[in-house]
Amino acid sequence: VAALVTLTTDFGARDPYVAAMKGVILSIAPEAAIVDLSHEIAPGDIAEAALFLAATLPYFPHGAIHVAVIDPGVGTARRAVAARIGDGYFVGPDNGLLTLVAKRLDLAAMRVIDNPTVMRPAISPTFHGRDIFAPAAAHLARGFAFDQLGGGVEAPVELAWPEPVPIAHEAYQGRIVHIDRFGNAVTNVPADWIAAPARAWLSFGDHRLDGIRTTYADVPAGQPLALAGSTGYLEISINGDHAANRLGLQRGDAITVGGAGLIDAGHAALDPSAAKR
């Protein structure tokens, strides 16, 4: 089996940046299988990318090498790093991209990439994706030793991520963290905080949705619902319609989740490790 290299960027499909990275990887590791995850992350949006990676990397096989280049700090002092994450590898900037993945997969080790052997000879100060991250990933794909990439990193940069906060007895304030293509509003409230779905509720603005549902068709067409989404967080949806447009929901909006059906979410909120799966 050839080594698997996945790519996640904010480069879009129209500029030559992704293609240049692919050429660099295949020039070093011709047998690598390159898999596009997304190149449509919003430009410079580390939080969106972190959520994307947390929803995708756990599904990939042993040994996969995940390159993620959402890198607004390119050319500054931010570090270029590689990490062992779960049973695969991450290669990219040290800017918080792994913060949410690390709740689901073990972040076992991180190295700065400073060994010139795994870089292109000339390094553009504005495109480390092509000149550092792509070649480093390709060298890993060929069997280059992770420990030889560079010195160890003790404390990766952490993303400032909004965890739900307790605001009352059996009530937490969360946030909408993503609107997907279908108009589903994904919140930051882990779905496994809900022990008794029928006895929980989710509210926002003037709306209160009683009960956490399992699928869109649990309510009549055109009706809103709260449900446990496929990425592991509570979502606000409308059966057969675009919830965000219809309900005026935006990323960053506050929501409240509450009721007797919550597990000891207070404990979970205070101890993030309780939310791991």
Added chain:
Amino acid sequence: VAALVTLTTDFGARDPYVAAMKGVILSIAPEAAIVDLSHEIAPGDIAEAALFLAATLPYFPHGAIHVAVIDPGVGTARRAVAARIGDGYFVGPDNGLLTLVAKRLDLAAMRVIDNPTVMRPAISPTFHGRDIFAPAAAHLARGFAFDQLGGGVEAPVELAWPEPVPIAHEAYQGRIVHIDRFGNAVTNVPADWIAAPARAWLSFGDHRLDGIRTTYADVPAGQPLALAGSTGYLEISINGDHAANRLGLQRGDAITVGGAGLIDAGHAALDPSAAKR
């Protein structure tokens, strides 16, 4: 040769859904070659997807496994199915996605997917793409027997597709079924209904285009034309311009095709098998 798994979805490139499916497939069938067909089908648009699949699947080699997830009914009673189509396989929801493909390739057998062996252990009620269709396709790619997926399906769901209807002697009313990126308006009138292109015409609104042309340059730049499009249907185009924008054409619009140059289209319209190729 590694097994080929193609993906067609309405998930877009920004959300994590396609990437999760790729991870699931490669975890089960690491040697599979995944080929993206499109992830930009309009959300929930089964007719657009059916037309897309009919224009692409016939070109793929023996044994290819085509996963299509345009699945507005996920979480309802709609069946998850696999089918032998031509000399390859289809995996996806039973909601009419194969109706147009089946006019071009033999739909030899269909099975419901209900064997837990080919599914992920926990199934999200809103994301069968990741938890049922991707793993089922990957198991087929590894050689899992089609007949063991589940029970046979006698009558697949049929798409309500607008066939051209006779409206006068040597005249049929058709519909625009797709506008492509270049502004070409694709109709539902099979190009092989035209036996004598010079003696046929196509009309819409106040326009009448005499003769069915073969390429854009058959008329001066900026002029509209009707031609036999590359997907096998008549199209309305403008040489060097965006026909739909210039002529105000939209999907669903009625058009008329007529003239002595038509073959016995009445027969073809009554007997859809006559339009097979």
Added chain:
Amino acid sequence: VAALVTLTTDFGARDPYVAAMKGVILSIAPEAAIVDLSHEIAPGDIAEAALFLAATLPYFPHGAIHVAVIDPGVGTARRAVAARIGDGYFVGPDNGLLTLVAKRLDLAAMRVIDNPTVMRPAISPTFHGRDIFAPAAAHLARGFAFDQLGGGVEAPVELAWPEPVPIAHEAYQGRIVHIDRFGNAVTNVPADWIAAPARAWLSFGDHRLDGIRTTYADVPAGQPLALAGSTGYLEISINGDHAANRLGLQRGDAITVGGAGLIDAGHAALDPSAAKR
């Protein structure tokens, strides 16, 4: 190592055209590894595609086969060609797509594609991508001899590309040739015309940027700068913002570069070969 076939088109991701090409390639050359470079080139925009190819093809390994279908002249007398470019191959229309690549890689030979052996039996007059270019590339991938594709081409069509022109002592007028997803305005002035970055300047409209920088963080956040971009041309950027939107820059706009820091750019401008790398 399986043969590598890259695809660059203006077909977008929603229409069935790219997928049909992939099917044709894999039907002929099942072991080929298909790599998407871009399908989002602006429709019919040969100059954008030529710039894209020049920024990507040099990174690909020996033997790669690059199919590029930006083909507004399909169905006219324009030639279908293949070329040896660097140590790989190009397959596409002869309409100037290679003009900028040929400044970076040797264009060693060009052949018209007229051998029916490498085409599909029926050729759509509007989709040579599927019926000529894809199969020809696939046959090359299987080892078909380049020289057997068809007769030699002496003079490929050249793109009318705006080279910078001298307008005063130590001053050249250039053009903005591309706006990227981040808002960087890429000019047609090769970055290697700058020998002493501190003693060069770039101006447009009422703005004059003194000094050519190396990365965005060389100026405070929100400030504009001129820098040597990663594709080898001077760019206008804003640290942390979208320069084109903020400064009102558009493709085609004139800019001026000057100062004592320029190398003998006059010589380079008169002798394009001096700009090769």
